Amino acid sequence: MATAQELLRAQCARFAALDPQLPDGYPVPPGEPLVARTTSGDAVAGIVTRTSNPPGSMQSLWQPSTVFELFPLIGEHSREGMAALLGAWRDWLRSQGAPERDSACSVIWPSRDVQAAKALLDGGFTPLSCLAVRPPTPPCTFTELSGTVTVRRAGPADLDAVVELTLLELEYAALVGSSTYRPDAPQLKRTAAHVRLHSSDPVWLAERGGTPVAVAECGWVDADRPSAGHRLRPGTWAYVNCVSVREHDRGTGVGQRLMTSAHEEFARAGAVGSFLYYNPPNPLSSVFWPRQGYRPLWTTWEVRPATALR
Known part of the structure; x- marks a missing residue:
């Protein structure tokens, strides 16, 4: 035996x-x-x-x-x-x-x-x-955007916009994945965003005409520590925690433009790669993330x- x-x-x-x-x-x-x-x-x-x-x-x-x-x-x-x-x-x-x-x-x-x-x-x-991973390859070329879209790092003054956008993502994900929109979700998201915006973790906002239309909340994970790295190969990884695009701006290239900025910074920082979690039943993320170079490593x-x- x-x-x-x-x-x-x-x-x-x-x-x-x-x-x-x-x-x-x-x-x-x-x-x-x-x-x-x-x-x-x-x-x-x-x-x-x-x-x-x-x-x-x-x-x-x-x-x-x-x-x-x-x-x-x-x-x-x-x-x-x-x-x-x-x-x-x-x-x-x-x-x-x-x-x-x-x-x-x-x-x-x-x-x-x-x-x-x-x-x-x-x-x-x-x-x-x-859990999907992406090597630190050159960023994908992105669709030419209509109108004026800019991408910048978010700061503490952007708390309300970040919370609103991340709640929109949670609401959608609860329909097509493992997430649950619980009554205390707004407060939990606000607390988490406050901590993230006051830390070194990068958060990006995409704005059209000065109005936030998308957010990318990211961070860093040291996979040399067993608690963080038992699903990843050793090294410092960039973590894409949440990406949310307003409904009327989906499919216009905003999300791709946002992630191009994120991937460029990940490469400059020397990350061995980036990873994220997405829901296979989600008809948006299951298409979007493979186009950005991510592929499944572990399935829950x-x-x-x-x-x-x-």
């Missing part, structure tokens, strides 16, 4: 063959252990964690109140191993009395592992979010509520 360490080594070797952009390791946090066997009799394992996102937390805007996350250790048995582990997880959840509302089961897995994707789809999971698969796992 394979040990957890043997499964982990085989799994990391498979990841390296699947996608050279994946990090060398795979996070295995403390949690509840699961064991299962494939139909061929091979042993697989996993760790389940439970996270609570109480009212008033930023995490509650893009996750349910209760999240059960599975960290599979399935070695080379991608499809059969994932299917067997999901069956064991389903039985475990029943014994735990998982909440029937505002809850989810979540698995974050390499986007290119289509064998595991089939098992997750069969288990009732939906690919709700992707979810079942909501947690009791819907089959």
